Amino acid sequence: MALDTLDISVLAAIVVALIVFFTKGSLWGTSNSGNSTTVSSSGSRDLIEVLNENNKKALVIYGSQTGTAEDYAHKYAKEFQARFGIPTMCIDMSDFDYDNLPEVFDQVSGFKLITFFMATYGEGEPTDNAVDFFECVDNELTDLNGLKFSCFGLGNSTYEFYNAMGKRLTQTLLEKNATMVGELGLGDDGAGSMDEDYLAWKDGLFDLLKDSLNLEEKEVSYEPSLKVTEVSDLTIEDKQVALGEPNAKYTLRAC
Ligand SMILES: Cc1cc2nc3c(=O)[nH]c(=O)nc-3n(C[C@H](O)[C@H](O)[C@H](O)COP(=O)(O)O)c2cc1C
CATH class of the missing domain: 3.40.50.360 (Flavodoxin domain)
Structure with missing residues (x-):
């Protein structure tokens, strides 16, 4: 069964939701160092x-x-x-x-x-x-x-x-x-x-x-610690492409 654009968008949204759920938002934030506290x-x-x-x-x-x-x-x-x-x-x-x-x-x-x-x-x-x-x-x-x-x-x-x-x-x-x-x-x-x-x-x-304590105040800026990169030569059939199924790659941080 071929997947249309809507299916792919829905699956992508599910993947993002899973990442947000399992990382509790810890992949991005306002921290200067990018490290969680x-x-x-x-x-x-x-x-x-x-x-x-x-x-x-x-x-x-x-x-x-x-x-x-x-x-x-x-x-x-x-x-x-x-x-x-x-x-x-x-x-x-x-x-x-x-x-x-x-x-x-x-x-x-x-x-x-x-x-x-x-x-x-x-x-x-x-x-x-x-x-x-x-x-x-x-x-x-x-x-x-x-x-x-x-x-x-x-x-x-x-x-x-x-x-x-x-x-x-x-x-x-x-x-x-x-x-x-x-x-x-x-x-x-x-x-x-x-x-x-x-x-x-x-x-x-x-x-x-x-x-x-001689601490210097920094300007607080938004620095995402998650980078999204488009890989154009991958297709939906590729094994590396996840379609929202449970995958250890997403859940590792939550364990
Ligand atoms: C059963 C109970 C006993 C408490 N005893 C005291 C107390 O002796 N002195 C005080 O200042 N606050 C007391 N409190 C208030 C708590 O310290 C306060 O609500 C605090 O915000 C709770 O923090 P926590 O949610 O991190 O435990 C008591 C609260 C409860 C529910």
């Missing part, structure tokens, strides 16, 4: 090893129970990377070990900053994915001299222990000689002002970073 899991829990393997120079870590802190962390990481041109890795707090946290700035050449997004749960308690991090920082790490961090807490002011985890993290790191860049951001679900709180904190921090 999310690192595909190599299985290693060694922070320094993974930062070096992926050539990342900044870290965004989130403690999140139901995804709000995670969403803000990813949004922030993308903007940080795009505006300052610094390859940035955004991670779930429970995906790594932190015993070598004090060495990150020494052992990752050109490393700039760690930014935390910390939600509070229970009665002023850590999210499930933050429990082991606090255990490690509280009991195993003594000196964080040289570590530079910023922090945005997510909480609800109707709770007694408002934003307890952002406050606890900040206090603990400062007590262990880390240096805080900017102010602790306090996002308030209770007042319905999370977005405004985040934007005010982020804009203030980005202004400050230019001076305190």
Whole structure:
């Protein structure tokens, strides 16, 4: 059965839709480097090893129970990377070990900053994915001299222990000689002002970073990381031509 132009257009649309679905749009974006801020899991829990393997120079870590802190962390990481041109890795707090946290700035050449997004749960308690991090920082790490961090807490002011985890993290790191860049951001679900709180904190921090870390702001431009090339000598019968059927070539990135 011969395929007409309409059939081919429909099949092409299906192929594009499949690529979009399986890559979740990660093939294009506004990042300057073209790299995603999310690192595909190599299985290693060694922070320094993974930062070096992926050539990342900044870290965004989130403690999140139901995804709000995670969403803000990813949004922030993308903007940080795009505006300052610094390859940035955004991670779930429970995906790594932190015993070598004090060495990150020494052992990752050109490393700039760690930014935390910390939600509070229970009665002023850590999210499930933050429990082991606090255990490690509280009991195993003594000196964080040289570590530079910023922090945005997510909480609800109707709770007694408002934003307890952002406050606890900040206090603990400062007590262990880390240096805080900017102010602790306090996002308030209770007042319905999370977005405004985040934007005010982020804009203030980005202004400050230019001076305190000597970061240069870049013009954010759209740079697609997917290039479409027309191969005119291929026909629909060629084996290399996919017609929308499931194909490992499309699905590889999603695995
Ligand atoms: C069961 C529960 C307990 C919470 N406890 C606190 C709390 O003690 N202090 C606080 O400031 N916010 C508290 N919150 C508010 C959350 O921290 C806030 O909604 C945050 O945005 C959730 O972020 P996440 O979606 O990343 O987990 C609580 C929310 C829930 C649902």
